[in-house]
Amino acid sequence: MAHGTVVNGRTAVVTGAASGIGRALAQRLAANGCPVALCDWDQEGLEETAAAISGPVLTRRLDVSDRHGQMAFAAEVKEWAPAPIGLVANNAGVTVSQTAADAAVEDDEWVLNINFWGVVHGTRAFLPILLAQGDGAIVNVSSVFGLIGFPTQSAYCASKFAVRGYTESLRHELRDTRVRAITVHPGGIKTNIVKNARFHVDDQGNRDHGAMADEFARIARTSPASAAKTIHTGVEKGKDRILIGPDAAVISLLSRAAPVRYFDVMERAMGLVRR
Structure with missing residues (x-):
């Protein structure tokens, strides 16, 4: 029987x-009495997040694909933490829009290193702490895109399927422990994930990054x-699997x-949305 986490x-x-999502989650948890340890490669954005939090906050500029950096961050958090760790959210993510046939290897590696290896490194860094204290998530x-494949998102889908598995x-x-592993979909x-993406071509064959970002902004309905x-x-x-948005x-x-045929249905629906 599933049990919740304090x-x-x-x-x-x-x-x-x-x-x-990372900023909103940090602010929500802090508002509910959580000391928060936050990291991101974007130092300016990270400082803006921290400035909106009134409780205890630790920030570090960190590339999550850096295994040694993640281990050092976990050690620092362990020493700093005013209370036991309740939750570790491996949330950092990026994407690239390109076909598999014409993909730039460097772009695929960038996505996989951050989206998948960043999650693995974060899990390995903090899991021993949670196991030692006897609980946490x-x-x-x-x-x-960890549930379905999508054209021009092969690297992103691969990374998100990998996170799921x-x-x-x-x-x-x-x-047999009280430490939980939860997937979020x-x-x-x-968010700015599409705006900040590396871009070559979208699923319609268009090469206008701005148009793709604008379309995503129109379609994305969840704050x-x-x-x-x-x-x-x-x-x-x-919950062990958390779905976000209708x-x-x-x-x-x-x-x-x-x-096998889900994309046929989606393609028709997207055609109606675009019109």
Whole structure:
């Protein structure tokens, strides 16, 4: 039987905290009494997040794909933490839009190193601390693109499927402990991930990055604050998989109902949306 994790009042760790879901989650947890340890490569954005938090906060500029940097950050958090760690959210993520046939290897490696290895390094760095204290939650952010494949998102989908598989395997390893491994699958969230993406071509064959970012902004319906609330309450309620947004629920259902033909359905729906 699933059990929840006590989050409020305990230390929380959030990667990718300079913007988007990471910033909203950090602010929400801090507002609920959590000392927060935050990292991101974007120093300016990270400082803006910290400035909006009134409680205890630790910030570090960190490339999550740096294994040694993650281990050093975990050691620092362990020494600093005013309370036991309740939650570690491996949230940092990036994407590239390009076809698999014409993909730049450097772009694929950039996405996989941050989205997948960043999650692995963060898990390995903090899991021993949670096991030693006897409880806590590792919260790894996948995507709806960890449930389905999508044209021009092969590297991103690969990374998010990998996060899902890694975290679900870890969940089974932890079944006899009170440490939990949770996957999060956001749908379209109003963040800058598409605006900040490396871009070559979109799924329609267009080469206008701005147009792709504008379309995503129109389609994405869920706010980062709403996403943060869903994650927070989901962890507390003992959920092992957290879907964010009505589009995530639909895509999850569609991927099971039509595991091979789901994109045909999606393509027709997207055509209606674009019109």
